[in-house]
Amino acid sequence: MLKSSAYRSRTEIPKSVFFFFRSSSSAPRSKFHNYYLRKRRKWPHPVYKSRWHEKLSQQHAMQALRNQASSSPINLLSSLVESFALYNCDPTPNSYHFVIKTLIKTSQSHHIPSVLSHLEQFEKFETPESILIDLIEFHGQKREFQKAIELFFRSPNFRCTPSVDSLNSLLSVLCRRKEGLHVVPQVLLKSRLLNIRLEDSSFAILIEALCKFKNPKNAIGLLHHMVDHDIDIDDGSFSLILSTLCQQNNLECNEFIDLLEEMKKLGFCLNRTDWGNVIRFMFQRKKGMEALEALRKMKSDGFKPDVICYTMVLDAVIYTGEYESADQVFDEMLVMGLVPDINTYNVYVNGLCKQNKFDDGIMMITSMEEIGCKPNMITYNTLLAAICESGEVDMARDFLKHVRGKGVVLNSKMYEAMICRMVCAGDVSDALDLLEEMVRKSLVPRPSTLDEIVSSLCGNGLVSKGLDLVMEMLGKSILPGSRSWEALIVGFRIEHTFREIDLSVLE
């Protein structure tokens, strides 16, 4: 592989001279290229001139290597050695970087180890860290964590003093997968021997990984470590940990609040998004008072909550049954100049329904129309379901009529709510009319809805009518639930018993 003759000749003749002697360039030779010039000189060539020569030779060698690589990218290490020997100069770090990158690009990574051992044994220059970083990244992509680690700790062999940059690239590689993350502590411990001090950027990588693998509490542990070692904590790390905490389904509200306080003590100043996340956490767990408190703190931190924040708080507060607070929240939102949207109104209407304020709810629908916020199916469903639930059949009927009058097409939820309420009130025939209407509109009633009707029919002695209904539905591939069958069986058995009793009386 090595052209030993070329090496030998380099020791005998000054490089710069050799270069001009061999150069095939058409540069004006007459002025400089005299081979014997050196002998007649009193002083050797100035150093800067040799350096300049060396650089030029290396450029030529590099070009030769590039040409070779593009025409036939095999035996690149030999090409490297030969090209530089041809121009009688030392291979540059750049040439190694080029070879390694080409090997990776042309799927010849199996040649990388021999290039590295050549670099290790025969060269003198300090290998630039960027070469090692590229290789660590390459191993990372192939999930060869052990190789990445080995390469990193082998840096001194390449006369490279690894900095936090290559440590960070190793950490990023390891942090991509859980099994990599597990060996990070050992790597960090060992990296102390290389005198590398972890920087905030390194911690950011670790925190991001811990959050990715849903371990925000350990990330908070790292924050403590950073504070103890006077390392600045990035706002992004705080925010990321917070949003990861918010995604923890098994995290209790109290513990969440404690962890938030802990982070605040470590210097966390929540931004608008962070507060939004806190409110959403409380909203999802239906913690009305805690959501309200978060809203208050958000405002005292100088952020104006938007409609979505208010809607979430409103919903949580209503769920908790704090209707007075709910009204205050709603009013406050208006005072703040925010315009409630359909979601906000639906939440509010839901609150009215929970207080059985159906008239207010219906009035609200009218006001919504007036201010140009058209009620949607959720608004109607909420109100109708609540009215039905309360047992106010007549009001439900009126409401349904009102809704139909607006040209709203009823959906199956509305039909079913109404049917169930009618059955409860004993209006089975009206219920059957509605059932027929919904089936005609290709809406499929749930099995439990059919069960309500069939049970009611059977309970009122109309067993065969119940059976007819079930058969009719089955014919349309609409299945009743088990309660329908039970009601039918019980109903027929009772009829049979009655018949037996009648007969025995006659006899």
Place this chain on the structure above:
DNA sequence: GTAGGGTTAG
């Protein structure tokens, strides 16, 4: 300053 985050009921 941005985006994204929010509504029924089973």
